[in-house]
Amino acid sequence: MSGVSTLKFSFVLMTLLVFASQSYISVTIAQVSESEATLALTSAEGAVSSAYQAVLRAEEAGANVSGLLVQLNDAGELLAKAKVAYRLEDFDEAAHSASLCSKISENVKNETDELHVETYGSKITGFWLTSTGSLVGAVAVGLGSFWGWRFFKKRYYERVLEMKPEVSSNES
Amino acid sequence: MNLEEYRTVFAAGSLVIMLIVATPTLGLIVPFPRGIERFSEFWVLDPNHMAEDYPFNVRVNESYSVFVGVGNHLGSSSYYSVYVKFRNQTQPLPNATASEPSPLPPLYEFRALVVDGGTWEAPLTFSVLNPFSRNDDSAFVGRLSINDLVFSVNASAKWDSENSGFYYQIFLELWLYDTASQSFRFHNRFVGIWLNVTSS
Numbered sequence: 001m002s003g004v005s006t007l008k009f010s011f012v013l014m015t016l017l018v019f020a021s022q023s024y025i026s027v028t029i030a031q032v033s034e035s036e037a038t039l040a041l042t043s044a045e046g047a048v049s050s051a052y053q054a055v056l057r058a059e060e061a062g063a064n065v066s067g068l069l070v071q072l073n074d075a076g077e078l079l080a081k082a083k084v085a086y087r088l089e090d091f092d093e094a095a096h097s098a099s100l101c102s103k104i105s106e107n108v109k110n111e112t113d114e115l116h117v118e119t120y121g122s123k124i125t126g127f128w129l130t131s132t133g134s135l136v137g138a139v140a141v142g143l144g145s146f147w148g149w150r151f152f153k154k155r156y157y158e159r160v161l162e163m164k165p166e167v168s169s170n171e172s
Numbered sequence: 173m174n175l176e177e178y179r180t181v182f183a184a185g186s187l188v189i190m191l192i193v194a195t196p197t198l199g200l201i202v203p204f205p206r207g208i209e210r211f212s213e214f215w216v217l218d219p220n221h222m223a224e225d226y227p228f229n230v231r232v233n234e235s236y237s238v239f240v241g242v243g244n245h246l247g248s249s250s251y252y253s254v255y256v257k258f259r260n261q262t263q264p265l266p267n268a269t270a271s272e273p274s275p276l277p278p279l280y281e282f283r284a285l286v287v288d289g290g291t292w293e294a295p296l297t298f299s300v301l302n303p304f305s306r307n308d309d310s311a312f313v314g315r316l317s318i319n320d321l322v323f324s325v326n327a328s329a330k331w332d333s334e335n336s337g338f339y340y341q342i343f344l345e346l347w348l349y350d351t352a353s354q355s356f357r358f359h360n361r362f363v364g365i366w367l368n369v370t371s372s
Contacts, residue, residue: 052251052285053351059249069249069285073292076251076283084280084321130196137193145186152182156175 037082037091040098044079047105048072054112063119068112075104212250213243213291214346214361230367232304235317238365240344241293244286251349253356256280256296258316260329261339266362273345273358279325280318295319298342300369311338311369329369337368 051072059065082097173181191198217239218225227236244250255278259265266274284292301322303314309331316325329338343364347356 048251048283049349049354052249052349055249055285056351065249066287066290069287072285073283076285080253080281080283087279088321088323127200130200134194134197138190141186141190141193145182145189149179149182152178153175156178 033091033095037086037094037098040095040102041079041082041086044075044082044098044101044105047102047109048075048079051075051105051109051112054109054116058112058116058119061116061119062123063112063115065112065115068108068115071104071111072108075101075108078104208245208247210246212246212252212346212348212359212361213241214344214359214363215241215243216296216344216363216365217241226365228366228368229370230300231370232300232302235297235299237295237297239293240282240296241291242284242286242346243291244288247288249285249287252282252284252286252292252359253347253349254282254284255345255347256282256318257343257345258323258325258327259341259343260327261332261341262330263327265341265343265364266345266358266360268360268362271358271360273347274343274362278345279316279323280321296342296344300367304369306338306369313340313369335368337370340367340369341365342367 055065055068055072058068078097078101082094082101085091085093085097215223216226217223218227219237219239221239226238230236240254242252242254244252255273257274257276257278259274259276263276264274266272280296282294284294286292297317297319299317300313301315301317303312305312311329311331313325313327313329316323327340329340331337332339341364343362346359346361348359349355350357
């Protein structure tokens with residue numbers, strides 16, 4: 001009999017402990033969520049800014065960034081959503097949206113960096129091809145002009161030498 | 173023409189041709205200024221994408237829509253923030269002369285990354301929610317819903333006898349991300365719509 005009541009007591013105690021631990025965990029989650037939301041928001045702000053600056057660098061190098069900006073716009077939308085949720089003290093939503101925003105922004109930054117390297121490489125190649133072509137062309141024009149001038153001068157002297165002097169008399 | 177004159181013409185002609193041939197390289201090295209005016213567009217349009225049928229006489233708990241848009245002509249991709257604010261007739265608007273935003277806190281916000289020459293647009297749906305009260309000379313709006321999110325505004329308005337109404341304004345400020353300071357700065361552009369909250 002005493003064994004049964006001990007068992008009942010243990011069961012009640014266990015149940016109480018389970019409920020108590022659940023309420024403790026939920027309170028802890030809510031508290032963590034607020035601080036996490038702040039951190040997640042700061043991190044997301046930084047991630048979007050960093051991705052945007054990478055996009056600007058790639059754009060300056062001549063890359064087509066319109067596709068990347070579409071993705072980054074999604075990140076921006078999530079960041080705005082997170083910030084509004086934070087103002088409304090919906091920290092779970094704020095942390096969730098901010099975290100998604102960070103992921104998208106980091107992907108965009110990585111893709112942008114790759115695109116930047118590719119574009120920069122082809123830009124350098126293009127620069128060397130163009131400048132070499134221009135230089136070779138300019139030297140060719142210079143040499144051509146020089147030889148053309150020599151040829152022209154020679155013909156000029158020949159024409160002058162072929163001219164026969166005319167003697168004109170001035171008899172009255 | 174004598175030989176000296178021929179030589180001058182020949183040298184000048186050669187130099188011009190050499191410059192033309194070198195133009196692609198010069199174009200890569202020498203930055204040519206682009207005489208383009210740089211600016212951002214900022215607008216609010218009615219539900220039909222026109223500028224003529226804005227919500228004005230507003231009833232409590234009824235939903236109204238407008239469109240917010242930004243056009244980028246700044247010469248490179250730009251990162252904008254649009255803050256949505258709410259005020260009565262006595263609360264401050266942004267100061268365009270001093271390039272200062274309104275000190276009122278933003279309720280809602282948008283973020284937009286717009287390619288040079290591109291535009292961005294988003295819907296803004298709002299409704300005035302209860303608690304709302306009014307008497308002969310004042311009205312009180314307690315809450316405002318913007319894009320399905322509810323904000324406490326607690327704004328009172330005095331009866332405007334000149335225009336016969338209780339006037340509030342939803343206005344939007346455009347902020348631009350500044351890469352040098354790595355923060356948003358007020359871009360000195362704002363738009364707004366007046367609302368006459370008529371009845372509950």
